[in-house]
Amino acid sequence: MPSSYTFSNIFSRSKSALLKLNQKRTSKHYYSTPEDMTSSDLFQTGNNYLFGKNGYQHSHSLATSFFNKAAQLGNAEAEGVLAFCYEFGIGIETDFIKSEHHYLSAAKQNDGLSIARLAFLRKYGRPNVKIDRSEAEEWTERIRNQPTAIDWIMEAAKLYHLAAAQYTLGVCYHDGIAVEKDESVAFSWYKLSADQGNARGQGILGYCYGEGFGVKKDEIEAMRWYRLAAKQGETVAIYNIGYCYEDGIGVKKDVNEAVKWYTLSAEQGNAFAQNSLGYCYEDGIGLEQDFNKATYWYKLSAEQGYPWAECNLGYCYQNGIGMPKDDVLGAYYYKKAALQGHARAQHNLGFCCQNGIGVTKDEKEAVKWYRRSAERGNIFAYHSLGYCYQNGIGVKVNEQEAVFWYFLSAEENHAPGQLSLGYCYRNGIGVPKNETEAVKWFKRSAEHGNALAQNSLGFCFEEGIGLEKDTTRAVYWYQKSAKQNNPWAQCNLGFCYANGIGVEKDDTKAVVWYRRAATQNHARALDKLGLHTQEGLGIQKDLSAAFLLFKKAAESNHIAAQYHLGNCYEKGLGCELDLTLATRWFERAALAGCRNSHERLRLLIVRECLLSPGTTSSTINEEDLIYGGLIIGHSAPAA
Template sequence: MEYFEKGNRYLFGRQGTSIDTKMAVYYYKKAMSYHHVESKGVLGFCYEFGLGVDRDFVVAESYYLSASKSYDGLSMARLAFLRKYGRPFVKIDRVEAEEWTERVKMNKKSMDWIIEGATVDKHACCQYVLGVCYHDGVGLLKDEIKAFCWYKASADQGNPRGQGILGYCFGEGFGTKKDESEAMRWYRLAAAQGETVAIYNVGYCYEDGIGVEKNLTEAVKWYTVSAEQGNAFAQNSLGYCFEDGIGVAQDFKLATLWYKKSAKQGYPWAECNLGYCYQNGIGVDKDDQLGAYWYKKAALQGHARAQHNLGFCCQNGIGVTKDEQEAVKWYRRSAERENIFAYHSLGYCYQNGIGVEVNEQEAVFWYYLSAEENHAPAQLSLGYCYRNGIGVPKNEQEAVKWFRQSAEQGNALAQNSLGFCYEEGLGVKNDCARAVYWYHKSARQNNPWAQCNLGFCYANGIGVEQDNARACHWYKQAASQNHARALDKLAIHMQNGLGIEKDLEMAFQLFLRAAQQDHVVAQYHLANCYEKGLGISIDLRQATVWFEKAAMAGCRSSHERLRRLLVRACLVSPGSLPTMSDDDLMCSGFICGHSAPAA
């Protein structure tokens, strides 16, 4: 097409023609009026890079989409880029990006226009785009070295996008030796020309101290400039700064505002973060359905953390219909992207038969993958497996190793388990003082088991000087969380006035709360209260009921007390008997003088 070739001559200055980008656009539009598809794609290129027209990513996208219907290679290659990385007001869609990458392969000459512009005409924009094609393997085989070379050729000509991506190469060691100072230099050069991605990256460098002294306030300043120009990456980072109070006063509402702006542009990290905000009521009203909705948006784009979170929603019916097999599917997808949370969740599913058949060896396999990546909950789970011989031979020393690794990362459950190992001498030399040390660590994180264990240590002088008042303090902490064992222990102290004011009525109430949780020892103590009238009126019927519950759970003392109580009921005078029918006694399983019926 003659008009198309004239456009190329004016764009690149071919055949002695002076470069005139406006004239180039004029001839491309003339060619397009004759339905010349390639001209439509090149027009998109002109709008994307501001060649002869004002830069407009949205208009560029529309030309690319139109030309790609006829399998124009340039258009499909640029759509692959835009869908993967986005640009202000052009929506990201990683799945669609992969589809366009595959479609480019259908046009064997897809890269010809770009290659010629980069190599023959040495056009900076074409050089940048050719670098991208080598970078992502779009229409060409991936090649970091070639990508870097073309980026540098573009950057050396002052192209802002070439400069920005060259900064990335130096910052990440992509195709060249890593040099953070050089990365920052190129980012600044691009940012000075208004390149929003480079502006964002300058902020990122200030946040993490990459090639520059760490300065969170400065980071927020750069993020804001980029975010206000519509950059989705910067909008998400600014939201994160407001959520956690990084370089700016914490403000959950502003956090979700920026997450929403980014998520609406399809940025998967923002979609995941927004889902988390809805699920936990951070800056917005709690809404589990919207939480799952945004997780799924990000998960479908291959975002590993969102895939895991969506799996958790499916497993527990949070905002979606409970579906354990669907949960495992998402956990697997996340695990395929090496998400250590997903490794642990898959292990849990295999251990407990959630969405899959129970397979303890498979559970240990997944726990190990996660634990090796220093994921504290997985280290705890692996420790339990070794301590109890689940999927592996029982090995208390190995259990202690994993408990310790998890505990040293601050995992409260692991700290409690490690304390128990020291107290009991499981896999480690008995050291009660060390046990108390780890119980304290865990208890301060409000772990009720550790609080109860610490209370027991103070009550009995285990690893610390005996102190009933301190014991009651920790029992109270755990009891406030309705911890059954702590309720029972606190009630005993209250019943006897040990370290706390004696109060039989309150002790009875605590025994009752613990017993209703099927805590066997509390059931025994509750029955004792009913039999002896401690904090409650004597009620031998209720005493019988609770002694029986405890006895059925294996409490020998309750079995004996129940036997005595029933013998007593048979021997006392009729006027002294509690109101109990033969049916009542039959229900207890004990009738004086009779055997239980054979099954």
């Protein structure tokens, strides 16, 4: 309606019509001019025009004018209906911003219709209406189990068959707003609305068929209703068509077609579509990968409060995807989504708190967010809580509780949870030691592609732990893990080639795998590669290079490398001979339990004593063999 088409103009142009209509009313309700009406009578007259009742002709434009006048006089119920008209374009052009404004104003005066619609809008949003699911829950709670709060909606839907009200009543039964949730009743109201051609009713009916909500699932029927709604410009239906094309729901999968529909919806301001389009750009789905465009669309969606987009944007900031890395902003967006109850964001925020990423390190706060996420069924949070209980992070160590959370995660086919549960069974952590049960969980995790589990399963096959020894299967799982760049598996695979375990002995291949692990600073691989380099096995002999490899591994506290480094210093292999440094490295290894280092250290001390002036073998006793508090000799454990 043009802005010049004011309330006064309407009534000056239709004065004779009003007089005729008013003559049908009793003198009790007769007013010389509309300006003399109370806000209640203005509201009632608006309803008369809206529904064509009490002798009034249908006129949506006149109805909204009366609602507007009543709202100006402070009638909250009228303002709520006016907001409803703005939301659904009844008698006036659709305007979600004005709709939200009037709903908020009327809701402050406890208008039930407005509270019900705000519960919906804050949960799902509309273009230019911000999502806030925490606030949505607050609005829902205000009228929970109070059906009288939505009397106007019920009357409009049941008595006067207003399509927008039928759709809205369906929403109330869908989400349990003022009434108990009831899928079948919600579907019935959606169907009545859709059959009248209401675009929002058609769109949500597509959802019902697509998800089997209140009706038998029928993906082809879902697409039919989505398309009918999309033809009327319904942005949610347009988005859902894109979703169906992306996943092949009711249509042949076509990611290019999905992007087309996502773009159409996103450009009209739909937050769901903006987030999905961002994801397509991030992963290169249906278009060329472009991180900058991904974050552009994530931001637009996040600005509308969509929690998935807030979480995705937090991840981009945390990892420097499409923008400079910023841990503080990463945690900020995680928290915005977490406060709306977004489970993944709650878990990610917990991880930030646990490790001090973008926030002050606070392990108790981390556990709090992990719990909130776990309460929403997030399997990552199950695993993280298990880890916290196992290691006493933010809570007291409780191995049984750790196993409980690992088990929940594992049962949901979360590969890290299956791996952790396997370790608990293998090592008797929180449960009786059971190697067979450990292998079962390692296998499940490995089959889900977890590289650590594949390596662990390979080791079980190699050593016959919990199953029959099978070195060929061991190599198979080591290879699976090694190809995922797991350094432990790469080192183990190198060892198999070096020793002909499950494969034909091949020093060259052994060196290849040792080197791959060594580039990741894997200490055992560095040491093994050092031995091959020192001896020239599968690689050109180079004592200096071998010395450097031993040194790097030894400085990472690898015991065997400390022994080999001591050997280099003692014999001048690839370095200057230095008995002092040799002694130092043999001692470090000996303290860690290396028997060979014990023996070499004992011999070095004896030699030094024998070479000292005035010292003979008859003067040496046990006390002379104490070096740095360590008695060298009889009871040293094996390396």
